[in-house]
Amino acid sequence: MKLKPKLDTDKWQLFLALLLLFLGLLFGILASLHYSGNGIEKDKIGFVSLRPLHVSYVILWIILSAQAMVNHVMQMQSGKRIPSWISYGKLLLLSVAILAMTMAYFNSRFGGREYWEFPPWIGVLFFAVWILQLLGMISLIGKLNFQKVYVWMWFTGAFFLMLTFLESYAWLLPGIRKSTIQDITLQWKSSGSMVGAWNQMIYGLAIWLMCALEGNSEMARGKTAFVLYFLGLTNLMFNWGHHIYTLPTQPYVRYISYAVSMSEWILLVRIIQNWKKDKKNIKKFKHNPAYYFILAADFWIVINLFLALCMSIPAINLYTHGTHITVAHSMGTTIGINTMILLSCICWFYFQKFGKSPLTHFHRNWWILQITLVLFWCILIYAGVMRSIWQMQEGHSPLSVLMKNMKPVFLVFSIAGTIFTIQLLRFIYGFLRPGRDWLRESK
């Protein structure tokens, strides 16, 4: 399908997302240095600014790149363009919001909450972007085929991102933030479901990509695909309570979350079963770099799903909650799963357009990336176990003593993070190197 040439706002959004990924990792490294006592002077740009810069940028990388690729694929499939006022309006609002957010963080002007610590008025700009994203997708609806599960997943992701983002600002309503426990419950309800929302968009992209690689969309159409989709949706809606098992909120929040989260064992078994098939596929798709990132994502899904399932059992959660094991889980999902799937999609587009790999020595670089990520993840688990042992000890020493003893561990963590970032930068450079050729009309 030939589309009219025009400024491709989705590609610009993708380039912006790649830049945010790099900056997010850079701020992450700087923030991690504070753990080993080598951070920037605490009265200059301290941890209070670096952490939100790292978290918000990396989350925006995930959301914005997923949206850009979903829009691109949906426009290709429907043969229609998203109206210009939506595309340009979205890009303009995004640029203003990111600039305002960055300035707020650098000037230590906070006021928001976890993930979005900027003053709430900037949240209005982001909310407008999420609405425009959904409107853009709705504008293509007439020509889309709703028989494929990934189209459902993309709409679910865009809709729930908007809804949960709005819910995460429920504290602005008079009355909500006056209640200690309700306030925390609602905060983690919205944050937990928001993660599920962007996961829907990304897993939808992964299924679409597998269909595109195999050249058949059967896996996205069967009953099984939809049953698994509804299982994911149920988890998005009700499996957020594991964040707050120790919080004295209504007991049924814990019961529902525990029961729903255990349904994820089905997903785990299913993925392991599919691995055998994937092994065969590797020979078929050896030439396509996208497949290697999908393979990496598969590995991280199994590891992180197993960890998430363990952490959803309250008896285990008691030991992991409030430790770096939780960080390992969130880093494992955002980098190991989300970023690998997104990189895989970018590789696919690159391969389609230029017919080659974005990097020379692709396999060697891919292996270095994965090994440093495994190292990074293992260090976090180790740090989490140390903290867990400390917090369960009767009459334990102050936290500062533990943190001092763990400085060498955190230094290795920063080094692994730095190697990973440099390696990822090579891929980002590889993707962006063709410059203007990217923006020319797709083949």
Place this chain on the structure above:
Amino acid sequence: MNPASLKTGRKVGWWRLPVFLGLFLLYFLYSMFLLLNPTDAKSNSFENGKMVWQKYNCQSCHQIYGLGGYLGPDLTNVYQKGGEAYIRGMVQSGTDVMPAFKMSNSELDALEIYFKNMNQSGVSDPREFVVEYDGFIRLK
């Protein structure tokens, strides 16, 4: 393969939309129930302290009920452990890692009340919980 060629002509199974709508209705009711039924009493003084907590982004280093950053300690029950003078002293003088915050007296008062309320709301120390036979946990 061009993604445009992934189109097929079969119709969507009838059951998918009702299942989606049913789940969404449950989610909506659950959300509204949580929104309209707070577990604890409402307090204006808690609200002011929470705003100070957010304004200075204390959550980037500290946790409440184990939620937040891991550079500093969990502060859910700091009021019980240290009291008002301890909180005021830490905020104003800082530590090796934490900068000294220049808060006004009214902000410091609000923060103290926030920690007092938080302390009354429950316990975050995992040592205070016991594991039950079905995998759940409860306070000792």
